[in-house]
Amino acid sequence: MEQVVLDQNNMKALRFGGISPDVLRELSGVYQPFVKAVKEIISNSYDADAEVVELEFGTDFESLTITDDGNGMGPIEFIRDYIRIGKSYRKSELTAIKGRPRIGGKGIGFLAPARYCEMIEVKTKKKATYEDKVQFELSGVKEIDVEHIFLYGHENEAVLNCIEIKRVTDEYGNEVPTQIDGFKIKFEQLTYHKCDIWYVYDASDFELTAKINFNKLFSLEPSKSLEQIDNFCEITIETVTGQKKHQSYTQIKLHNIKEFVRNDLKDEGKKGARNVASLSGFDQFEWNLSRIIPVNAKIHENIPSELRDYIRDEIDRAKDSIPINIFIKNDESKEALERRIIKPVTKLDFQHDKDIVKKLELFDENNKMFAKGFLVGQSSLILPAELRGILIRVKGVAVGEPTFFGFDQILSGSSKVALTQISGEINIFTGIDAVEDINPGRDGFYKESKVYNLVKKQVVGEYPDRVTGVIKELIDAIIARSDINASLVNFQKKYQSYRDTILEASQVIANLAIENPEVEDAFYESTDMSDLKLCPSVLPKAEGKLSSFSVYEVEDLEDGENGYKVNYETKELFLDKNADIWKRNINIGRQNFDIELKQGNKKNVKMFCQVNPTTRKIYINWDHPIRTSMGDTQFIKHCLATIASNLPQDQLDTYVSLMTSKV
Amino acid sequence: MECIPSQSWLQKITSEDKVLLINPPIQEVRYAWIRWNQPTDLLILSSKLKNEAGCKVELLDFMLPTESGRVPMRDLAKAKEVRTKNIKTTYKARTYGLPLEEATQQLTSILPNWTPTHIVITTMTTYWFETLRPVISYMKTICPSAQVSIMGAYPVYETDHAMRMNADYLITDYFDTAEYCPDFEVYSGEITKFLHNGRTLLFGGLRLSDNSANAIEQIKSLRRQNIRDFVFFESNIFREDCKPLLEMLTALEKEKLSINLHGLCGLEIRNATEGIYTKMLQAGYRSFFLEYDLDNTELNKDSYRRAYLELVKHNSGRISSGNLAGFIMIGTAEDELERLFRHTLNLLEMCGSIIPKPFTPTINSEKYIEVKQKHGLDKLTPHVFPLAVDNGITREEYMEFYQHTSFLNEKRLGQSFDFFDNHYCSVALKRSLGKKGMMI
Structure with a gap:
């Protein structure tokens, strides 16, 4: 293995001619906070078509190693492109292998x-x-x-053996007649033009190691020239053998990470944190990184499958290998970095919930700008708070924080509350100009940006003081659902109270029957059947905003939660027959009795209740006036007590009159 | 309802069955050791069912303590009354364990997806039956298709009485579980964990009779679940000249398992061999609750002295007085009040605290049958002193005795001093006790 360490003279080639240390400091200051610096390194991996990037922090966050399986760099590229300020020449918009839209761009990544x-x-x-x-x-x-061009910066002559000069072209791409002998080029005519010398390079034999010392780079007085820094980068080139010859990679290790960064990463955060700002420093780092690098979204199972596919295939474009796989390793595990999106509190259905689940496709008249996105609303506050609003991403990289385009400051009352229940993303694929539209820190769009205003118009409408567009539809849907949900809660409470009453009664009857078996025996004695059993049953009926809903009791309710499912679109409420809350059975003396609520008025029945021991049915006259005086649950208990204590119902007219104040 | 021997019952269970084991809440007037309640019989049955029937088993342990070691407790409106020789005493009764209403949400969420075909409710004693019927009625209301069985002491010894409970099966003898160890893993199962709202075991209750290799494996498995505290539930931990215990301690030492052992029961000190306490300390025993040891009617000084010397006097480490306690049996037919008081003071010289252990007659003994006929089965609970008054001591006097022991123990609990720290207060108290009959 050959190893070359360059001496001081060779290092002169790596000076930053004419740039003052102040400028360098300014440039490095673009990457704030730390996560943006890491993002810049990963952006280079992304642009180098890396499939996988691994991040590994050293003990106590003293170091960070970022390894990718991208194209890697040969010594010439490294010196020409990587450690020079600004790009040497313009690259194509898309990467060569995966066709990803490039996201790195400033050409000062190493800083x-x-x-x-x-x-x-x-x-x-x-x-x-x-x-x-x-x-x-x-x-x-x-x-x-x-x-000398090919030895520039490293002076390792072994590299020359792998380079072959092929041809020379002028600045317009026309071949220039020459005789080429190794690295010597003889021109047939005298020329004063720029020309391109084309060469073929077999890079597979060399691994380059470079150490860039920032302490030295910034050690000069601001007034001094960087010409005076003569050894900020130490390059070693090793010849590799075996398997390594067939690999491409880049590994960047940050040594001696500064105390303030380590303290931030070590911050334990607040217990039970409800927003990202209160998470641990490391979790915040992961959160932020996942938003500023195109990675796959973490899609919760409550997101409808149609939207899940849309996010993966159309917005993130996972099938096209647009997102990169980032893994963060620690001592015990290796976790994939995923971008958190809304985790709806209930399972959503694309058809049933189309009022609060929206796919977006945005474009301008000339189809120059093209973006896709989604919006999801839910009936409760979205947590963490940083997920509220619409995150605008450009080529998969977030620009600023989620936004409602300023309408969160204008709206009030229930509409403003509804905004806290909306989350979404828009990914702009084409038509954006990083310089014209986005501010340098990527903290937001310039207000005059045409693309931004186009997106705004299509999402919140064109009026400055009122919301229209898709957001308005979502706000209205959330408010409507909120009213319905309030009625639903009351509906559930009512039925739960019926069930609790029955369960309580079953225990009390069982307890009493230990010493007084006749309490249970009463349920097995035949009573006057009269007409109560022939009366129609009371069907489940919802009230308030739910009153317009049709209620169905169904077996095997799919995707039902808490024993029910609502279709807000068709105004239907489905109750799961198997859910305990809707059941009205009671165990008396080892036998199961079904309680049926009957409309006694239809047959003018005066009795409270009846029991049929043969069919094991207990009929309760739900139209009985005493129910109004007692309330539903007390009336159910009263009826069960009437049977258990064998009360002569036909002799209780006075009691009923007194209770109902009707003479 | 069917009364059925355990073997026949077992034959009814197939691999298709889903069995829910229930450790029910209990009604009692007092329950001081609640955090150490563990349904070992159900855990062993779980192992047996899984192995022999291959069925799914889940557990609903109403007595499972919270992380702070507390078990919910609610006062009952109805007090327990006992009348002997025209003296009526009332005791406040309580229900110990998770209230049924609080279990409802978990249970009803699980039922649509996991409906048990069999529900087995255990009973630790013959007189803890009062919660059974409401629990059965409740379970059969929310799960009408399940067959409910009662096992344990109550259906075995009080079969006729148990027929009132409306169960489908009364298992009339004990399961043969000699080959099985408790299935602690059941607590980690998804459904069981959900039923307990995420709570899990706080300690491992083992049997010394278990093969020591099996027991070590179980301890290791529980250690992986972050459980450090263990108890051997044995009637006499020092039996057979301490051989089973020594075998276990040696195995523990060999494995270098860092655990806390608690000697809560079965420390029949008259059978303790020389050096056994030292070995127990070395193996990780943190507490020693010595069984009441009498030589005729007086304390067996030799056994207590041996424990004191090894655990306190010659122990290079330190045991707090709260962790060395002496039981004192009260409520027997032979009780003499003066002697009981004297014994508490004598015991305090060697044990840092004293714990009254109320007596109840052995099942089916003459006294048991007499109490059952005279007062009813539920009055066999030792906490209402079933033999009181007839033995010449009133229930009020027993309550005073409790207060007396509480006063003495309070000194330790209040940490105003430690009986073993040799500071002024403890020395003074020991001296004053000495006047009443110093033993050491």
Whole structure:
């Protein structure tokens, strides 16, 4: 294995000519907070078509190693592209292999962690043989030797054995007649133009290790030139053998992470935190990272399958390998980083809940701008609070915090409350210009941005003082559901109180029967059947905002929660017959009796209740006037007590008159 | 209803069955050791059912304490009355255990997806039957298709009485469980855990008679569930010259398991061999509750002295006086009040605290039958002193005795001093006790 450590003279090639340390500091300051610096490193992995990126923090957060399986870099690219400020030449919009829209862009990636650690160590390797070019400006000479270009910054001559100069073109791409002998190029005519020298490079033999020392980089006085820093980067090139030859990767290790970052990451957060700001420092780091890198969304099972597929395939475009797989390793586990989206409190159905589940497709007249998104509303506050609003992402990267385009400041009352129950995302794929539309810190859009205003118009409407559009529909649906849910809670409470009364009575009767078996025996004695059993049954009927709903009792209710399911669209309420809350049976002396509520008025029945021991039915006259005086649950108890104590119901006229105040 | 031997009952259970085991709440006037209640018989039955019938088993343990070690308790409107020789005494009665209403939400959420075919309710004693019938009626109301069986002491010894409980089966003898260990894993099952609202075991109750290798495996398994506290439920832990205990302690030492053992019962100190307490301390015993040991009618000084010397005097570590307690049996037909008071003071010299252990006649003994006929089965609870008055001591006097022991124990509980710390207060108290008959 050959190893080359460059001496001080060779390092001169790695100076930042003409840039003052102040400018460097300014540039590194773009990446605030720490997570944005990490994002910048991962963005490079993303643009290098990495499938997987692993993040591993060292003990006590002293270091962070970020490893990807992307294209890697050869020594020439590393020096030409990575450690130079600004890109050497413009790259295509999409990455070469996966066709991802590029998300890195400032070309100062290596400076990103400069404020947060003392040094970074980059190990990178490329497995491929590839064609590339270097630019050369001819100054009227006929013969040039370009060997020094390929040794620039590392002086490792072994690299030269893997490079073959193929051709020379002018700035318009036309071939320039030359004779090529190794790195010597003889031009047939004198030229003064820029030209591109095309070469083929087999990078598979070399792994490059570079240590960039930020302490040294920033150690100069602001007034001094960076020319005076002569050894901020130490490069080592090793020849690799075996399996490694066939691998491409880049590994960046942040050494000696600064105390303030470590303290932030170690912060334990608040117990029972309801918003992200109160989570532990590490959890906040994960949360923020998941939003500023295109990763898959964590889709809860309560999200309807149609929307789940839409988010994965159409918004995140997982099938097109647009999201990257990031794993965060610690001592015990390796967890995939996923972007949290709303976790609806109840299972939603795309058809039944279409008033609160929306797919969005946004575009301009010329189809230049194109975006997809979704909105989900729910009947309770969305937690954590940072999920409330619409998160706008550009090429999968969030721009600022979720927003309601300022309407959260304008709306009031129930509409404002409804906004706390809406969450969504919009991912803009095309038509956005990072410079014209988004502010440099990616904290938000410029207010004059055409794309932003187009999205705003399609989501909240065009009026400055009132909401229209899809958000208005969602707000109205949430308010309507809120009213219905309030009635539903009362409906449930009522039925639960019936059930509790029956359960309580079953225990009391059982207890009394230990010493007085006749209490239970009374349920087995035949009573006057009169007409109560022939009266129609009382059907479940909802009240308030639910009164317009049809109520059905069904077996095997699918996706029902708490024993019911509501279809807000068709105004139907389905009760699960198997759920205990709706049941009206009681165990008396080892036998099961069904309690049926009857409309006694239909047959003019005066009795409170009757029992049929043969069919094991207990009929309760729900129209009896005494029910109004007693209340429903007391009346149920009263009826069971009437049977248990064998009260002569036909002799209780006075009692009933007194109780109902009717003479 | 069918009265059925355990073996025949077992044959009714198939691999298709879903069995819900219930440790029911109990009605009592007093229950001081509630956090150490563990339905060992149900846990062993769970192992047996899973192994022999291959059925699904879940548990609803109404007596499972909260993380703080508390078990819910509610006063009953109806007091327990006992009348002997025209003296009427009333005791406030309480229901111990999770109220049925509080179990409802969990139970009714589970039932649509997991409906038991059999419900087995255990009984620890013959006189704790009062909650059975409401529990059965309640369970059969919410789960009408399930067959309900009662097992344990109540249906075995009081079969006729148990027929009033409206169960479908009364299991009239004990299961043969010699080959089985308690199935602690049942508490970790998804459904059981849900029924207990996420609560789980606080300690492991083992049998010394279990094969020591099995017991060690169980301890290891419980340690993985973060359980550190263990109790051996035995009538005499020192039996056979302490051989089974020594075997267990040696195995524990070999495995280097870091656990806390609690000697809550069965410390029949007259059978303790030389050095056994030291070995127990080394193996992780943290508390020693010594059974009442009499030589005729007086305390067996030799046995107590041996315990005191090994556990306090020659112990290089330190045992707090609360963790060395002496039981004193009260409520027997032979009780003499003066002697009981004297014994409390004598015991305090060697044990840091004293615990009155009320007596109830052995099942089906002459006295048992006499009390049952005279007062009723529920009055056999030792906490109402079934033999009081007839033995010349009134129930009020027993209550005073309780207060007396409470006063003495309060000193320790209040941490105003420790009987074993040799500070001024404890020395002074020991001296004053010495006047009444110093034993050491």
